[in-house]
Amino acid sequence: MKTFKKHILWAALLMLTLWSCEEKSNLQPEGNWDLSAPALMPLNGDNKLVLDEANPHGKITFNWEAAVSSAKYGVYYTVVIDSLNASDVNQPIIQFKSLEGGKSNSASITNLELNDALYMAGFLPGQELELQWAVQAVCLSKMTSDEADVTVTRYDDDKLFLSGSATEVGDNVTNAIKMMRLSNGAGEKLKLYESYTELKANEGFMVFNGRSENAIAYGVDNEGKLVRDGQPITVDADGVYRINIDFETMSISFHKVDRLGLIGSPLAGGWGADEALEYIGMGVWQSDISFPGTGGYIIRANNNWEGIIKHKSGSVNDVVREDFGNEQGIAFEDFQQNEAGLYTVTLTLDGNNYTMNLEKAPEQRMYVIANGTDAYELTMVGDGIFATTSYIALQTTDNVLVNTKADGSGISYSISDAMGQGDDNKVEATASMSESTTPFSPVVDQAYGFVIDVKTGELKWHYYNLKLFHWDEVGGGWDTRTETLLSYSHPFTFTATADLQAGYHSKVFSPWEILFGAATSEDVNALSGNMLNDGGAANIDNISTSGSYDFTLTITADYSTGTFEFVSK
Incomplete structure (x- = not known):
């Protein structure tokens, strides 16, 4: 064993000697030696x-x-x-x-x-x-x-950055805010740069060509033009700004963005009111927004028709400002919402991305289940709030429960209060809801809408009483109209027998939420056809002979359209 260890030691010393001959340690004292040039x-x-x-x-x-x-x-x-x-x-x-x-x-x-x-x-x-x-x-x-x-x-991949005490990143240029370099419809890079960011009033910032202490810094001269090593740039009021730089003309401009909001068909206020996005910093806006419907919408600035942002055509989720798209030949269109629900909406306008992302609220579902078999899914429209987007045709013989799973195996909810009935145009009430497996039943056959608030333990229900309105343009006009209450028949059918006058107009109302008239391109003189729930739909002028008529209206589950028929008795 000792002989074996001795051989290993000699081998190690020999290898060390050979290596030191090949390259001497730099820690050795300098002697008389030379270094050739590479x-x-x-x-x-x-x-x-x-x-x-x-x-x-x-x-x-x-x-x-x-x-x-x-x-x-x-x-x-x-x-x-x-x-x-x-x-x-x-x-x-x-x-x-x-x-x-x-x-x-x-x-x-x-x-x-x-x-x-x-x-x-x-x-x-x-x-x-x-x-x-x-x-x-x-x-x-x-x-x-x-x-x-x-x-x-070198190629043109120029970048600009913002840094200074006025900005969201402070004076550390290594964390400077990257600006978005804009391109035209052909994908060609322009000498135009843009940034959405928050600025402090009367504090300065500079424009840099890189995130480095050695970067070239641009400020402004006495005329407000960008110049190398100029004066710090300032704004007069705190706020979020869109900053635009034209590096060809060396100009800079500011547009204060007090608010960005969504507006359009799928939102609760339609085209009449915005749903605000909250600015969370570094060019990002985000809010939880309910889309009770579907259709097109846009983003606009300052609760006005300015700074409009739309979907960039042909992209997955890119966005473009409408006026810039028109200037640069970039195709765009309204955003489209295809599924109702509560979504986290994130609008990103930073130096890397101009995008809009919608993420449906955390997976949480609620169903109205009739007789243990027929499940109707509700849509989440708020935190713990669910609503029907189409009406549910129920009968007094139905046993109804609310459940978190379509097969009824989840958490089950019920109400102890009777649902009730009434003669109002819209019959509605709120009932206390709690966990229970005891079903409830409606008092009358009808098409019901529900809103369920799990947090407050409330179930709101409603249905509509529809009326056939019949009036002329002379001899008293609208004020002397007749209103005939329609009887509901399961499912989604309303009927009545009424005395109708030749030359009179007819429509079906549940004033003033339901407004059925003749659908577009319908023959208003026909005794049968299609109806549209729209205040602008045409009057039906189909009674040429006065007398008693059986009237039938069958509607779709979302109350948007229906078919009608008048039969003379």
């Missing part, structure tokens, strides 16, 4: 580089023949790229170590890294830039180098 190899064959915007992470490789220490000490390399005849050699455009921690005689940089470094140094895109690249070889306190000219053409 020898650069031609870059890209002809020392010309055209940076590739389509391949930003593609590598540009620099190679050279190694520098040699006569004492076999280790050598480390740094690549330096700078202007020809640079005035300050201590601050080159960019420098980086070679591979293998600086020991390789090869180094690489991406198209994006070099392009950004040239932009930060103030070089314009699309021009042949006369530069110099060098390799510095360092060994202990000795350094040698070799350099060569190189022509570089």
Whole structure:
């Protein structure tokens, strides 16, 4: 065993001796030795580089023949790229170590890294830039180098950033807010930049061409134009602003955004009222918004028809400002909501994305179940609030429960109060609701709408009594109309027998929430046809002979349309 250990020790000493002959430690005292210069190899064959915007992470490789220490000490390399005849050699455009921690005689940089470094140094895109690249070889306190000219053409990927005490990120330029660079309908980059951000009044900020302490800073001159190293930019009032910069004309403008809101068909207020989005910072607005219906809607600013934002046509969720789209040939359209419900709406207008995302509220469902088999799903329209979007045809013989699962296996709810009935146009009431497996039944056959508030333990129900209105334009007109109450027949059918007069108009109302008239393009003189629940629908003028008529109206479950028939008795 001792002999074996001795052989291992001798082998280790031999390997150490061989390695030290190949490369001596840099910790050894300096002696009388030399360091040769590295020898650069031609870059890209002809020392010309055209940076590739389509391949930003593609590598540009620099190679050279190694520098040699006569004492076999280790050598480390740094690549330096700078202007020809640079005035300050201590601050080159960019420098980086070679591979293998600086020991390789090869180094690489991406198209994006070099392009950004040239932009930060103030070089314009699309021009042949006369530069110099060098390799510095360092060994202990000795350094040698070799350099060569190189022509570089950079691409246009210019960026602008905002930083200063007035901004959401403060004075730290390394956290500066990136502005969105705008493009036209053909996808061409414009010299236009935009940012939605919150600013403090009378405190300054600057525009930078990068997130670096060495970035070029732009302020304003006495005429308000952007200039290099100008005065800090200020606004007069606290608030959220849309900032627009034209880097061609070096101009800057501000548009105060006091409010952004959704408005349109699927919202509770329709086209008459906004649903506000809350600004949460860094160009993002977010709110939980109920969509009780479906259809088109838009975003607008300041509760007015300005700063309108719409969906960018052909995209998944990109958005564009309507006026900018018109100027730049960008196609857009109203947002479309295809499913009712409560959604978390997030509008992002930052330097990377102009998007709108809707995420349905956490999976929570509620069903009205009749007789243990027929389940009708309600829509979440608020925190713990569910509503029917179509009416449910129920009979007095039905046993009804509310449940969190369609098969009735979830949490079951019921009411102890009778639902009741009445002669009002809209019969409605609120009943206390609690967990229970005891079913309840309606007092009359009808088409019911429900709103359930789980948190308050309330179930609101309603139905409509419909009436056939019949009137003429002379001899008293509207004020002498007859109103005949229609009887409900299961399901969704209303009937009546009435004495009707020749030349009179007819419509079906439950004033003034239900307003059925002749549907568009219907023959208003026909004894049967389609009806539309719309205040602008036409009068039916189909009674040519006075007498007694049986009238039947069958409606759809959402009360939007129906079919009618008049039969003379």
